[in-house]
Amino acid sequence: xxxxxxxxxxxxxxxxxxxxxxxxxxxxxxxxxxxxxxxxxxxxxxxxxxxxxxxxxxxxxxxxxxxxxxxxxxxxxxxxxxxxxxxxxxxxxxxxxxxxxxxxxxxxxxxxxxxxxxxxxxxxxxxxxxxxxxxxxxxxxxxxxxxxxxxxxxxxxxxxxxxxxxxxxxxxxxxxxxxxxxxxxxxxxxxxxxxxxxxxxxxxxxxxxxxxxxxxxxxxxxxxxxxxxxxxxxxxxxxxxxxxxxxxxxxxxxxxxxxxxxxxxxxxxxxxxxxxxxxxxxxxxxxxxxxxxxxxxxxxxxxxxxxxxxxxxxxxxxxxxxxxxxxxxxxxxxxxxxxxxxxxxxxxxxxxxxxxxxxxxxxxxxxxxxxxxxxxxxxxxxxxxxxxxxxxxxxxxxxxxxxxxxxxxxxxxxxxxxxxxxxxxxxxxxxxxxxxxxxxxxxxxxxxxxxxxxxxxxxxxxxxxxxxxxxxxxxxxxxxxxxxxxxxxxxxxxxxxxxxxxxxxxxxx
Amino acid sequence: xxxxxxxxxxxxxxxxxxxxxxxxxxxxxxxxxxxxxxxxxxxxxxxxxxxxxxxxxxxxxxxxxxxxxxxxxxxxxxxxxxxxxxxxxxxxxxxxxxxxxxxxxxxxxxxxxxxxxxxxxxxxxxxxxxxxxxxxxxxxxxxxxxxxxxxxxxxxxxxxxxxxxxxxxxxxxxxxxxxxxxxxxxxxxxxxxxxxxxxxxxxxxxxxxxxxxxxxxxxxxxxxxxxxxxxxxxxxxxxxxxxxxxxxxxxxxxxxxxxxxxxxxxxxxxxxxxxxxxxxxxxxxxxxxxxxxxxxxxxxxxxxxxxxxxxxxxxxxxxxxxxxxxxxxxxxxxxxxxxxxxxxxxxxxxxxxxxxxxxxxxxxxxxxxxxx
Numbered sequence: 042x043x044x045x046x047x048x049x050x051x052x053x054x055x056x057x058x059x060x061x062x063x064x065x066x067x068x069x070x071x072x073x074x075x076x077x078x079x080x081x082x083x084x085x086x087x088x089x090x091x092x093x094x095x096x097x098x099x100x101x102x103x104x105x106x107x108x109x110x111x112x113x114x115x116x117x118x119x120x121x122x123x124x125x126x127x128x129x130x131x132x133x134x135x136x137x138x139x140x141x142x143x144x145x146x147x148x149x150x151x152x153x154x155x156x157x158x159x160x161x162x163x164x165x166x167x168x169x170x171x172x173x174x175x176x177x178x179x180x181x182x183x184x185x186x187x188x189x190x191x192x193x194x195x196x197x198x199x200x201x202x203x204x205x206x207x208x209x210x211x212x213x214x215x216x217x218x219x220x221x222x223x224x225x226x227x228x229x230x231x232x233x234x235x236x237x238x239x240x241x242x243x244x245x246x247x248x249x250x251x252x253x254x255x256x257x258x259x260x261x262x263x264x265x266x267x268x269x270x271x272x273x274x275x276x277x278x279x280x281x282x283x284x285x286x287x288x289x290x291x292x293x294x295x296x297x298x299x300x301x302x303x304x305x306x307x308x309x310x311x312x313x314x315x316x317x318x319x320x321x322x323x324x325x326x327x328x329x330x331x332x333x334x335x336x337x338x339x340x341x342x343x344x345x346x347x348x349x350x351x352x353x354x355x356x357x358x359x360x361x362x363x364x365x366x367x368x369x370x371x372x373x374x375x376x377x378x379x380x381x382x383x384x385x386x387x388x389x390x391x392x393x394x395x396x397x398x399x400x401x402x403x404x405x406x407x408x409x410x411x412x413x414x415x416x417x418x419x420x421x422x423x424x425x426x427x428x429x430x431x432x433x434x435x436x437x438x439x440x441x442x443x444x445x446x447x448x449x450x451x452x453x454x455x456x457x458x459x460x461x462x463x464x465x466x467x468x469x470x471x472x473x474x475x476x477x478x479x480x481x482x483x484x485x486x487x488x489x490x491x492x493x494x495x496x497x498x499x500x501x502x503x504x505x506x507x508x509x510x511x512x513x514x515x516x517x518x519x520x521x522x523x524x525x526x527x528x529x530x531x532x533x534x535x536x537x538x539x540x541x542x543x544x545x546x547x548x549x550x
Numbered sequence: 551x552x553x554x555x556x557x558x559x560x561x562x563x564x565x566x567x568x569x570x571x572x573x574x575x576x577x578x579x580x581x582x583x584x585x586x587x588x589x590x591x592x593x594x595x596x597x598x599x600x601x602x603x604x605x606x607x608x609x610x611x612x613x614x615x616x617x618x619x620x621x622x623x624x625x626x627x628x629x630x631x632x633x634x635x636x637x638x639x640x641x642x643x644x645x646x647x648x649x650x651x652x653x654x655x656x657x658x659x660x661x662x663x664x665x666x667x668x669x670x671x672x673x674x675x676x677x678x679x680x681x682x683x684x685x686x687x688x689x690x691x692x693x694x695x696x697x698x699x700x701x702x703x704x705x706x707x708x709x710x711x712x713x714x715x716x717x718x719x720x721x722x723x724x725x726x727x728x729x730x731x732x733x734x735x736x737x738x739x740x741x742x743x744x745x746x747x748x749x750x751x752x753x754x755x756x757x758x759x760x761x762x763x764x765x766x767x768x769x770x771x772x773x774x775x776x777x778x779x780x781x782x783x784x785x786x787x788x789x790x791x792x793x794x795x796x797x798x799x800x801x802x803x804x805x806x807x808x809x810x811x812x813x814x815x816x817x818x819x820x821x822x823x824x825x826x827x828x829x830x831x832x833x834x835x836x837x838x839x840x841x842x843x844x845x846x847x848x849x850x851x852x853x854x855x856x857x858x859x860x861x862x863x864x865x866x867x868x869x870x871x872x873x874x875x876x877x878x879x880x881x882x883x884x885x886x887x888x889x890x891x892x893x894x895x896x897x898x899x900x901x902x903x904x905x906x907x908x909x910x911x912x913x914x915x916x917x918x919x920x921x922x
Binding site: 346348367368369370371372373378380385386387388389390391392396399400401403404409410411412413414416433434435439440442443444445448 | 771772773774775776777778780781784785787788789790791792793794795902905906908909910
């Protein structure tokens, strides 16, 4: 039997970058095949080519032994390929059934929708692959893991036999990952071929039959998952020793830099999204907040930065009450901020780098004063940030959008740390950046910690959280439910706390 | 090098397209394009016509700067129209009631106009910051309130005392003393040229418009406020996280825009000497077009204001020569605006792509030097 997917010599060039350089990939029928590599290694481009979203410049694609040439995803779907994107494409206000049939609706005469037929077919598909869903539930009421299952069903409903999953575990907590893997095994048992992208190596080793590693757009290895270790895989991905987030000896002092007392934040509907939060971060200390996204950590960050007003409680910076101060006053007083979404809240994408470096510090030397913007000072400082934080750019006059994600992040980290802050609020500081940049960011935060910076770290990367933090607090539905020591906790335990499972069972052993 | 070529290509491309389209339009109406363009250019080559063009470009430019201040922070002040009309009326009425030494008189009138324009625009700012009303809606409505309500009512209230002879020339507010009229600057131009004939007067507000352009440039690029303004326009969320107070910026930008709009009233007042029953309308909307064409750039808007004024004024001659209908100017203004927006859009995209590949190349080059 011929291979399900056979890609030979795939090359794709973008202006100035070769995203895929002579990539070869063979996926056998009915196997789970993992593709791993750093961000920017060319995984997504390869998947886009395979799914017909982009055309390759060179190379041939064979699906089930036949040479194909996709010009759109429709061609790929016709060939039995289905893709589940990292960001779900579901309509919140529609039911599971409506979402699944959207775009492939069976109709009766006169164009009326044949819901009965649709539901029957959906149930057949769900039963065949052992995927359980309530077809009449509204998407907005579903958990992330369930939404993902709906996405998978949607693809199978359209007759997909080859499934592409783009970083499926990125949005899931460990328990949901287990459920996903269980589903994947059932799919495999029913004869589906699965191609999945991931860079969490333990997951790759756990679920896949074969692994292809990409680095800098090239295939560096294609191997069976037999006797391979995570360490070997990591070295293949990075091409060198893998950096770890672990901090060295404690630098925690006795002086409290940031203190939150009884802080409660209400949303527009007057519901508490963070209730009665008490937190003290000392100089030289990193406090990590673990929590499933949307449990109030974002609102807490906004409250500390000052973009959200708190309804009760106080916030103190070095003993000074800043509860009612403006964002600008807080920043001038020494609060630095690395936002969760750098493009949304951190950068002026169409502005030159030196203006981006000035943002948030434009009222202070060397960037400016209350009245004037100091262009020369700002440029000098940006040049210094570029060198010290290794921002790879042709010059400081290019617009921020021209930089890669990792370099954008290094610029932001540099901008926030060179202002010598007392407190750093770092929300997902290494999200979506490659391993090299990630290591640089960790180093920067560790160096600042040694110099007495008090850091609040929010991260979905539990290894990062455990590795960097001096203390970890778990937030669940707007409340701190546990304080843990990173020395004694595993990502699995943390996951249990984050979902509340550990609390119901009376804690983890 | 390529970057410069690109920034030149856009206006040149827009110009060529405009000429092609208007030539086709002229041909379609059975006019001779060569004759029509020839008449317009020869008319514009006269000194007196040039004075007219400058007089027309002055309010266009002020109006464009007023609109651009808002545009730079994604705030669409469509209300320049209403703001300058209300400012014109108040400045005329107050200027007509007082008599002061010249410099002081003019200064008071200018301050009144700017304050009134600023406050009227501020209403839209307050509506937006306090109640979240979109400024496009509120300024459009404030325009209607200004023209249909305030002006209609106050024009009657403030109608100058009628003497024995009630004629159309006595309608309007009390005429302002000579001391309150911004002086004309024929002398300044005549240093370089022959004497200006036909009783044409070059408005002194031209100098104020140039000053406003210089200050606008300084404000945007050199001041902290200007940086805050631009940052808020490019990414309001990043601006807020960077400590820029969003509401205060909306109000400040709106009021600043209105203050500049108020100066248009001073230009008109200097020309008419009072608030007439038939004040010129539509300058606010022309300003939006000029700002768009000039890309909110002080120099670009000056060029655009001159171009629009040239088309307006020089097309006037077509009626008398009969080479074409003067409405061809309106077509050309519309077409140049459309083509410019498209051409700049394309040039921008090309430049962004260039920048991205340049940055990527820098990264690749570095990788080759230091192999991982």
